[in-house]
Amino acid sequence: MPDNDPLQNTSLSHQIAEKITNQIMSGELQPGEKIIEANYAKEFGTSRAPIRESLYLLATDGLIERIPRRGAVVKGYSEMEVYDLLELRMMLEGLAMKRLADLEQKQPTIKKMEDTIKEMDALDSRDDKAYALLNQTFHLYLIEMSGSKTIKDMYTRLSRQLLVLQRMSFLEEAHVRKSIEEHKVILDLIKKGLVEEARVILDMHNQGIISRIEQKIFPHKK
Structure with a gap:
């Protein structure tokens, strides 16, 4: 793939972001569905810090959005x-x-x-x-x-x-x-x-x- 491929990065936060991206692509995560940080922390054996970094990356890319009192959810598109x-x-x-x-x-x-x-x-x-x-x-x-x-x-x-x-x-x-x-x-x-x-x-x-x-x-x- 081209050198600037946004999916190619081996850091833990990028691995988690790719996992969530794949779940959104497959329909496993639906628009409006809440991202449960604890699930990914357990799966990847990590603290919440890399999870939150991955969510920041996904929010920047427009795949999730943060909603007050709900946290990070999969973005739906108008x-x-x-x-x-x-x-x-x-x-x-x-x-x-x-x-x-x-x-x-x-x-x-x-x-x-x-x-x-x-x-x-x-x-x-x-x-x-x-x-x-x-x-x-x-x-x-x-x-x-x-x-x-x-x-x-x-x-x-x-x-x-x-x-x-x-x-x-x-x-x-x-x-x-x-x-x-x-x-x-x-x-x-x-x-x-x-x-x-x-x-x-x-x-x-x-x-x-x-x-x-x-x-x-x-x-x-x-």
Whole structure:
């Protein structure tokens, strides 16, 4: 995964944060559910200090929120917040595509994207969590190719929230297969230097994700 992957950190607080993130992604922890610090202290054999640090990290990433007299709970997203997050993602990726230049210098990243697609192809398409992680990796490489630290930093700040939301769009095997094929088309167009055409497909790809999340979270929109 890209060097700035927010999930890659071996400190105890980050391990605990990753555990909680995985529980949110899997649905084990639901929006509004309280995070019980004592459970994680017991599981990891630690004091409350690393737990509280992990909760601080997750609050910064927008996955939990602190509510007076309740403590830390899993964040639920309003309809506007969901659309804001997904549209910000589209805007940043679209801007990154416009920054693509000198593809010869991007070959190492293109190779990583090819390897990511191979991993997608080899994955059990019913494993929506693993696919969501690979999907995020591919999109982070797109951002990386822009060469813009500003775009990369802004995108990374949204990564955990987007990961949780995007997983909801890959709950059906057909959606996973469709997504893989779209990634292949996007990368093929980029390799041919057809960046604008790739951007159009990327926009359609992202619109599809928005539609699927819309049907999952906001069924009244059907």
